[in-house]
Amino acid sequence: MASWTLFGLARGKATTSWPGAGAKDGQEGVLGMPRYDAEACREGCQECAAVCPTGAIQTRESELALDYGRCVVCQLCTEACPTGAMTPSNDWAFGVWDRQDLNLSDPGTRRDRPIGPESAFRRSLHIRHVDAGSCNGCESELQALNNPFYNLHRLGIFFTPSPRFADLLLVTGVVTNVMYEPLQAAYEAMPEPRWVMAVGTCAVSGGIAGGNYVCRTGLEGVLPVDVYLPGCPPNPAAIMAALLMFLDRAPQRVKGGRIDG
Amino acid sequence: MMGARAKQLSPADLRPRAKALRDAGGRLQFAYAWSPDGAAPEVRYVSAIPRQHEFEMWIVPGHRELPSLTPALPLIGWYEREMMDLYGVTFVGHPEPYPLVLHARGRSDIKGNGLNGLTNGRPRLPDIDAADVQHLPFGPIRADVLESAEFTFLYVGEHIIHYHPRLFFKHRGMEKSFEGADAQRGAVIAERVSAVGSVAHALAYCEAVERAAGCEAPPRAKALRMLLAELERLYNHLHYLGHLCHTTTLKVGEAQGKLLEETAKQLNARLTGSRFLRGVLTPGGLRRDLNPGKWLGDALESLREDYVVYAAKLELSESHLDRLITTGLLPEKVAFDQGATGPVERASGLDRDLRRDHPYAGYSDLPLTVTVLKEGDAYARERVRMAEIEASFILCQRILLLLEPGPARVECRPAPSTEGLGWAEGPRGSLFYAVHFGADGRLARVKIKSPSFSNWRAFPFTVHDSNMMDYAINEASFGLTVAGCDR
Numbered sequence: 001m002a003s004w005t006l007f008g009l010a011r012g013k014a015t016t017s018w019p020g021a022g023a024k025d026g027q028e029g030v031l032g033m034p035r036y037d038a039e040a041c042r043e044g045c046q047e048c049a050a051v052c053p054t055g056a057i058q059t060r061e062s063e064l065a066l067d068y069g070r071c072v073v074c075q076l077c078t079e080a081c082p083t084g085a086m087t088p089s090n091d092w093a094f095g096v097w098d099r100q101d102l103n104l105s106d107p108g109t110r111r112d113r114p115i116g117p118e119s120a121f122r123r124s125l126h127i128r129h130v131d132a133g134s135c136n137g138c139e140s141e142l143q144a145l146n147n148p149f150y151n152l153h154r155l156g157i158f159f160t161p162s163p164r165f166a167d168l169l170l171v172t173g174v175v176t177n178v179m180y181e182p183l184q185a186a187y188e189a190m191p192e193p194r195w196v197m198a199v200g201t202c203a204v205s206g207g208i209a210g211g212n213y214v215c216r217t218g219l220e221g222v223l224p225v226d227v228y229l230p231g232c233p234p235n236p237a238a239i240m241a242a243l244l245m246f247l248d249r250a251p252q253r254v255k256g257g258r259i260d261g
Numbered sequence: 262m263m264g265a266r267a268k269q270l271s272p273a274d275l276r277p278r279a280k281a282l283r284d285a286g287g288r289l290q291f292a293y294a295w296s297p298d299g300a301a302p303e304v305r306y307v308s309a310i311p312r313q314h315e316f317e318m319w320i321v322p323g324h325r326e327l328p329s330l331t332p333a334l335p336l337i338g339w340y341e342r343e344m345m346d347l348y349g350v351t352f353v354g355h356p357e358p359y360p361l362v363l364h365a366r367g368r369s370d371i372k373g374n375g376l377n378g379l380t381n382g383r384p385r386l387p388d389i390d391a392a393d394v395q396h397l398p399f400g401p402i403r404a405d406v407l408e409s410a411e412f413t414f415l416y417v418g419e420h421i422i423h424y425h426p427r428l429f430f431k432h433r434g435m436e437k438s439f440e441g442a443d444a445q446r447g448a449v450i451a452e453r454v455s456a457v458g459s460v461a462h463a464l465a466y467c468e469a470v471e472r473a474a475g476c477e478a479p480p481r482a483k484a485l486r487m488l489l490a491e492l493e494r495l496y497n498h499l500h501y502l503g504h505l506c507h508t509t510t511l512k513v514g515e516a517q518g519k520l521l522e523e524t525a526k527q528l529n530a531r532l533t534g535s536r537f538l539r540g541v542l543t544p545g546g547l548r549r550d551l552n553p554g555k556w557l558g559d560a561l562e563s564l565r566e567d568y569v570v571y572a573a574k575l576e577l578s579e580s581h582l583d584r585l586i587t588t589g590l591l592p593e594k595v596a597f598d599q600g601a602t603g604p605v606e607r608a609s610g611l612d613r614d615l616r617r618d619h620p621y622a623g624y625s626d627l628p629l630t631v632t633v634l635k636e637g638d639a640y641a642r643e644r645v646r647m648a649e650i651e652a653s654f655i656l657c658q659r660i661l662l663l664l665e666p667g668p669a670r671v672e673c674r675p676a677p678s679t680e681g682l683g684w685a686e687g688p689r690g691s692l693f694y695a696v697h698f699g700a701d702g703r704l705a706r707v708k709i710k711s712p713s714f715s716n717w718r719a720f721p722f723t724v725h726d727s728n729m730m731d732y733a734i735n736e737a738s739f740g741l742t743v744a745g746c747d748r
């Protein structure tokens with residue numbers, strides 16, 4: 001309709017050019033993973049581990065082991081911490097190739113990027129999404145990728161209805177026992193080479209419901225995962241950053257549980 | 262139970278009670294079972310009586326077999342089936358006594374955790390033996406980025422004869438996830454039942470816990486809770502309009518609706534640190550005070566101005582309106598009997614809104630307009646939501662204007678073996694939490710009644726005997742979530 005076309009033109013460009021230099025990522029104020037400062041931590045204190053709903057924080061002898069792959073970003077630990085060792089942050093770009101890189105207790109894991117898909121994807125990427133039992137937060141943010149602000153298409157990245165046209169299987173949710181078979185079937189239907197990305201803490205490790213009477217613990221032991229992106233949910237920019245990392249067009253920012261470390 | 266007037270009933274009382282409720286124009290809201298200290302399950306029914314603020318709760322303790330109320334009150338059908346699946350209670354005389362949420366399929370090739378061999382209920386389809394009737398199962402993985410659910414269509418040409426949604430692929434056992442948690446952690450779990458209803462879930466949960474504990478959130482916390490609840494309604498309804506335009510193929514309308522939704526979500530993050538407004542509510546008030554400042558009022562006003570222009574254009578787009586008018590008709594009686602809720606029921610002539618009829622948080626102090634339309638079609642459902650967007654903008658400004666300094670949290674520690682009922686009118690309709698604390702002071706049972714559980718039950722009545730081309734539009738016009746329904 002002509003009037004809508006004019007309306008669209010009059011509105012001008014709404015799309016950010018992020019991750020281009022100087023452009024807005026749209027995540028002002030968004031809280032990400034808690035930061036841990038071992039120096040400030042008091043020995044014997046277990047306040048943060050006690051409040052964490054997913055067991056992301058474990059206390060070992062004198063130090064904490066923090067697994068960002070289990071963190072649902074609830075911020076309870078940052079409120080419970082009496083010494084300021086655990087503080088809120090805006091660190092959300094947590095896409096990694098190696099699950100170990102989400103563990104803060106393993107500094108220096110720092111594995112090199114595996115032989116990846118770079119040669120296969122010079123131009124465009126086609127993704128099949130499967131909801132294997134989410135709270136719909138991840139879907140809400142995946143849907144946002146196609147709104148005019150992020151406009152994922154500009155990066156040559158597309159969602160496709162058929163697994164047969166897909167290069168990447170993007171899985172959200174805890175993987176309920178009932179979704180196990182349909183998920184496997186979607187993976188089997190994909191042509192090789194194929195890759196899998198676990199998006200959201202549920203898909204990475206199970207989140208809140210993982211391991212109960214109807215749920216598995218995310219993709220652990222279900223499918224071989226190439227890229228892990230925890231978050232609850234990961235925001236659209238975090239998903240974009242992980243996809244670009246997968247395409248070798250952006251660096252992995254988290255190593256040994258530390259962002260840009 | 263705190264929050265409802267409780268009455269102990271015997272199984273023989275149930276049917277006469279149900280009839281009396283129906284004759285009085287009352288409506289069951291939900292029913293659930295729980296096993297106090299591992300004893301035989303106790304079944305509870307919560308109902309709303311016209312012009313009575315307090316809910317009524319019937320308690321029937323210790324029976325494995327009860328008369329089904331579904332023949333008299335159809336909306337309770339799915340609740341009874343869920344209790345059969347999860348608590349082993351039999352409802353005698355149920356018209357559809359089949360599994361809904363879980364179904365033992367007698368195979369153990371999937372090595373899950375805990376109980377194996379369970380799947381979701383299988384569709385029961387009418388026996389139609391005619392060569393020209395096509396059978397189309399679709400899902401559970403659907404095209405596009407969507408939640409998982411499976412739909413079966415029996416159709417001839419374009420005409421749908423019968424439709425069956427098979428849900429609960431996403432049943433995550435969320436109610437069970439609360440068990441053993443303390444009151445504070447419970448709020449974090451409630452926020453993760455259905456992300457796009459995080460505030461409504463946390464609010465109903467927190468008020469249930471506060472009633473159990475006999476405490477009340479301070480005025481500032483109540484005001485900010487309502488602000489967040491209205492911001493949640495805003496971004497959801499804006500998303501709804503964008504998605505509805507997607508199904509009517511109004512491309513610029515889709516883009517603009519989704520851009521307005523994105524703007525609202527970015528405001529959410531600036532205000533709370535979360536695009537889904539999570540991490541603020543806790544039993545007793547707020548986890549931290551929020552300082553909305555002048556910027557929020559200004560940003561909301563500029564969003565409203567954009568919205569008004571957008572809405573006016575939608576109302577002039579004939580290609581869009583043509584697809585909505587008379588599509589997916591839900592008659593008032595079906596809406597009432599099947600338990601439709603929220604904007605869906607209000608578009609079918611039912612004048613109900615928990616914010617006004619059973620005020621919670623601080624809604625009794627706010628000027629609330631409830632928009633009700635008679636037509637019951639997709640267009641009415643769109644217009645009700647449009648009116649609610651305008652009303653939410655007004656409510657937000659009002660709350661910001663009246664916001665007083667003061668504490669945002671009080672101590673809230675429910676005593677052992679207490680219980681409470683909480684509710685909220687979410688963007689999709691009525692939401693209830695019933696919470697029970699055990700002898701150890703931790704959560705022993707949490708029942709969640711979500712709006713989508715109700716509306717999925719009513720939705721198929723608008724699909725039978727309609728046509729394929731309208732299906733996606735009709736589904737979008739209901740604005741359903743799957744996570745909320747499946748839990």
Ligand code: SF4
Binds near residue numbers: 051053
């Ligand atoms: S923010 Fe993450 S690590 Fe901290 S308590 Fe919540 S889930 Fe656990």
